[in-house]
Amino acid sequence: MKSLRLRLLVWVLVPMLGALALSAWLSWRAAHDTASLQQDRRLLASAETMAEQLRWQNGGVVASTPLAALEMFASSAHDRVYFEVRDDAGDVLAGWPGLIPAAEQPGRGVEYSSLRFAGEPLRAVTLTRELRRRGRVLRVSVRVAEGRIGFERLLHALWFPTLLRETLLLAFALGLMLLGLTLELRPVLRLRRSVQRRAPDDLSAIASEELHRELRPIVDTLNGYAQRLTQQVTAQKRFVMDAAHQLRTPVALLNAQLDVLAHFRIGPDVAETLEAMRGCARRQRLLINQLLALFRAEAHDMRSSPAAPVDLMEAVRDSCAELALFADARSLELEVDAPEGSAMVMGHAPLLQSVVFNLLDNALRYTPEGGAVQVRVLQRDDFVELVVEDSGPGIEPRHREAVLERFNRGGSEDDAGFGLGLAIVREAVRACDGQLELGDGERLGGLRVVVRLRAALGGGGPGRKATQPGTAT
Ligand SMILES: Nc1ncnc2c1ncn2[C@@H]1O[C@H](COP(=O)(O)OP(=O)(O)OP(=O)(O)O)[C@@H](O)[C@H]1O
Ligand SMILES: [Mg+2]
Missing domain, CATH: 1.10.287.130 (Signal transduction histidine kinase, dimerisation/phosphotransfer (DHp) domain)
Structure with missing residues (x-):
């Protein structure tokens, strides 16, 4: 089990369940004792009432059953109540014969027991009294027994609320624990997300x-x-x-x-x-x-050498001049649509040079002869866009991520390149804190590469925007 949250929960849950089980058992014992005590007291009071009615008559002892002795058992549980009065000679004076087994010797004082009679589990009390008359001693046992339904109901009524309360308390504590764990683990989860979002080479x-x-x-x-x-x-x-x-x-x-x-x-x-x-x-x-x-x-380390204002137009002009002959040799129309003056962006001059050069080099190289290549520099609110578009075959969407990797040529088998140009562009754009996007050309139908760079505020704005169509010279 690898989840820290789960492990912590188990460590808390298991002891808490143990504590709940122990507490439930203790409260059950207490409820059982209370219910037993109540039943035993009622049985004893009934037996004593019967014992008080024993009297000598015609040389023997007679027992009468006062109504009061049985009325005290009247309850909604409708438990059966049995009794037997028997002397030490084995004669049944009243009640249900057999409730006191024939072989059982009369005890002394009060004895409580659990027994079965008429197929029913019963709780019983046996009270033994000595009756004396003219030197004659007779020991008479009075046993009163009651069913367990009332007892069980009382036990349940006493125990269940306690059990419910403790279970609810445990659930509440667990809920709080879960909430606490979730809240406390948030910084760790945030850390995990931020590490997951990092670029593979970000150390x-x-x-x-x-x-x-x-x-x-x-x-x-x-x-x-x-x-x-x-x-x-x-x-x-x-x-x-x-x-x-x-x-x-x-x-x-x-x-x-x-x-x-x-x-x-x-x-x-x-x-x-x-x-x-x-x-x-x-x-x-x-x-x-x-x-x-x-x-x-x-x-390039952005911390040790932060981006500075650079003229993107300079990079565009340099690359166009450098590749003009190549474009001419392939009869390609190279159009530059950009501000007349400068387009100041935040970046690094040599890196921006390689971005423009490689994008232009690719466009001129992979566009079939007689095609067109367009370079646009667009001034947005707080960023500048460099768009290089061509009328070539473009790059299929499924290959666009791969061609940004080093030495990946997107399936080209000629030996015209090394598969490094777009990797350089990606790294250079990243080092300038910009964005790179490969898509379908809207105007010329080939590949459209957009590089978005932060505009250098107050670093010399673009001049009057003008279209400078022209073939490479
Ligand atoms: N404008 C484009 N039109 C069509 N395919 C392109 C274009 N630009 C790049 N590609 C495809 O992407 C692949 C990778 O380009 P990348 O510039 O990284 O490498 P390269 O041009 O092959 O070599 P290098 O730039 O190192 O000389 C190219 O081989 C080509 O298949
Ligand atoms: Mg290239």
């Missing part, structure tokens, strides 16, 4: 202030562990980033040398091999650049 400290004193050390220990883990992960990331940096220079050199080699006069076989080598080297350079961009976005 920032968990707030423990509103937790109970007993739970804080656990969360503090976990925070310490997460901190050590973060340090280790950061060290690893730095190592990989350093390695990529180190690779950058030799790969750039290799590219330059291969470019130089291409200018020499060489035979067609060697030229073919050289071209393949140049292709490989170019891909290596692109991969290293993409990896570095990804590491930079991933390693």
Whole structure:
């Protein structure tokens, strides 16, 4: 059983049920004693009334049964009442013969017993008196017995209210316990929800202030562990980033040398091999650049370097200029619909550069020749939207989550990319505290990517909004 609430409940419920059982048994005993005492007193009073009526007559003892002796048993229970008066010679003077078994010797004084007579369980009292006359002593026993129905009813009437009261009290206490547990466990449940909602790579400290004193050390220990883990992960990331940096220079050199080699006069076989080598080297350079961009976005720590006002238009203009030739080569119409001046957003310039570049690069790369790509920058109330839309095939909704993962190419089998562009975009948008959305193009019908960024208030507003249609130049 893993639930803390259930375990606590069991720990409370089991002893409480034990206490209830003990208390019920004790109150039953008390009710039983009271009911017994009452019945025994009535039986004794009746037997004594009968015994008082014993008198000598014609040399023997006669017994008469006064009505009063039996009237005291009149009750709504309609219990049967039996009596027998018998002397020590075994002669029945009155009542039901056999109520006192023939073999039973007369006792002394008052004796109480439980017996069965005429198939009925009975409670009985036997009173033995010595009657003396002229030196003659006669011992006479008077036994009065009554059924148990009245006794049982009285026992029930005495015991049931107590049992009911105690059960209700237990239920009330349990209800209170449940309520208390629910209220007290709320901070823990809130903590669970906040941890569940975290991004998989979010190792920032968990707030423990509103937790109970007993739970804080656990969360503090976990925070310490997460901190050590973060340090280790950061060290690893730095190592990989350093390695990529180190690779950058030799790969750039290799590219330059291969470019130089291409200018020499060489035979067609060697030229073919050289071209393949140049292709490989170019891909290596692109991969290293993409990896570095990804590491930079991933390693970005919002706390140590908070977002600052950045001109989104600058990133748009730079990327358009960089990719203009590529768009031209593929006969694509590249339209920019944006404010004339600047569009200031909260973010980080290099990260926003890689967001715009990768989205534009994808749109130009995956849109078939002769298509169109549109970049829009829209100023909303307190945020700015960057919308990149194309007339290409788009991405099926079921693949949209997956293509944001590293090295996922959404089923593309060509070697045009590495599957890192959208992962870079996602990480960079996250580092700028923005939102990313992949959808269907409303205007051009292909993919529509929307990046929502906080507007930098007072950081230089957008200029007059103007549409700048134009093909890449
Ligand atoms: N505008 C788009 N239209 C259609 N498919 C797209 C578009 N953008 C991305 N995709 C699909 O999503 C996949 C992942 O894109 P992503 O930019 O992450 O990687 P890549 O372009 O393959 O490689 P890289 O960007 O690292 O060079 C692409 O391979 C492609 O299948
Ligand atoms: Mg890409």
